[in-house]
Amino acid sequence: MKTDEADNTFGTEKRFFCLNPRSNVFCGLSMKRLLSEITATLLLVLLTAAICHANPSITVGSASATPGSTVTVPVTLDNSSTVLIYGITIDIYFDQTKLSYVSCALNDGTACDYTLNGTYVNAGSNALGNIRFFRFNSDNTNITPGVLAQLTFKIDSNAPPGTLELQNTYYQIFDTDLNDILASDINLINGFITVPDTAAPTITTPFLPSSYTSSTVPITLNATDNVAVTGYCVSESQDPGSCSWSGTTPTSYNFSGISILVPTQRTLYAFAKDAAGNIGSASASVTITIPDTTPPVVTAFSGPSTSTSPTISGITLSATDNISVSGYCLTETADYGNCVWSATPPASFTFSNVPQGVATDMVIYAWANDGTNVSQPASFTVTITIPLKVLIITIDGSGTVNSDANINCSGSLCIKGFPTDTVVTLMPTPGTSSIFAGWSGDCTNTSGNCVLTMTTDKNVKATFQLTPPVCINYPSSCYQTLQDAYDNATDGAVIRLKTGALTGTLLAARSITATVEGGYDAGYATMTGETAIDGYVTVRSGKVNMRKVLVK
Known part of the structure; x- marks a missing residue:
């Protein structure tokens, strides 16, 4: 501002300035000098300080x-x-x-x-x-x-x-x-x-996988904004008011209360905000099925320490699982690959191929499963002594009994043990002058061999009989002396003598022709030698022919 006034003292125009303390600029003021130069200067300073104001x-x-x-x-x-x-x-x-x-x-x-x-x-x-x-x-x-x-x-x-x-x-x-x-x-x-910024951020969906096998689910969260996204939040609540905002995008979320093996659908809400406070939201669902990875645990497994049978009874088995035990199995090897699973704990187990007649330590392994996982095995050892099946052979008469199982029985009584189900064939051999008369006991055939399966203890008897020394027709017409045979012979009869010595005499006084043959076996089937008659042979009538007979 400019103000012009005439100065009465000097007749010239004067300008005075005062400093504005707010803007450091000057305002101008002109006034007449009313006092002396010293007095006027002091007064001017006081007046200008009072009238100066702020700039427009x-x-x-x-x-x-x-x-x-x-x-x-x-x-x-x-x-x-x-x-x-x-x-x-x-x-x-x-x-x-x-x-x-x-x-x-x-x-x-x-x-x-x-x-x-x-x-x-x-x-x-x-x-x-x-x-x-x-x-x-x-x-x-x-x-x-x-x-x-x-x-x-x-x-x-x-x-x-x-x-x-x-x-x-x-x-x-x-x-x-x-x-x-x-x-x-x-x-x-x-x-x-x-x-103002009124546009909320936009979230790309889906940001969750449709299904997952863990309660901690990965998140792929992408959000855009017309200015910038400043905060992120994920929650199972639809209300962002409870959010704990983060400046970085979340990468996973942990759902609580998910049961193992139970498919459970959960919904997650994602929020993104900008500096103006605008909040964008989206939701996605995931079905969570948590697999069971925890195997059962066999908590108790015991049984007898000894047995006389391959079938072990009195077994106690129990197991626990985080869900439930669905099957049990016992094996004789540390491998459950061939298990036949049972819904209840088995109380017995049968071993295969257990040696008999000798004490053998055998191990039983127990397993449990939950439908997905199999437990570690538990085990115990049982000493099995399976007794042999006993075969008792009795011999009556003169003869022996042999077998393909190393039986050579020549006395009156023989005992031998065999593993269960062993098949034993007994073969009779009559002694001199004897014939095999048959079996009794666990074999009942009257001739031939005795075949036994040793499922239990067996008892058999072999009977041998001495045959008569003289026979016309064996075995129906046999006699103890040659004279008795001659007296009962018909015309043309053949009288057979067993091999060996024959004591007695013969008086042939009948009008018949008879033939006497010696050297026959005990069954009179074949000639195996000669017969020596220790006695006299007298022929008074008829005819007697002799073959392989010696008369002493």
């Missing part, structure tokens, strides 16, 4: 609006200084790719004109355009502080969230004496239009 301010207001809408901001003059303002011209620069100028209205509601109060658009070729706003009082009087005008802009529909600056720039300002007021003597305050 021209403020472009701020507002907030959404893309595609219009927004109005005020242009306001604040002037509590002694500076009298007559005319204002300012340039308001803005980004015309995001804002477009719409209109100007004075504080009384009338439209701005292009004479004293108005605007015109000076849109450049680049993104930065400007409005030139001017305000004058036609009578060159001071402009009253307050709202000078309302400027309306439209926000581009594609304008991103953020702050759009309305840059308040000095062009020219006059005081009421039509003198320029320096830019440094005016506070020009910028305005801002805030475009």
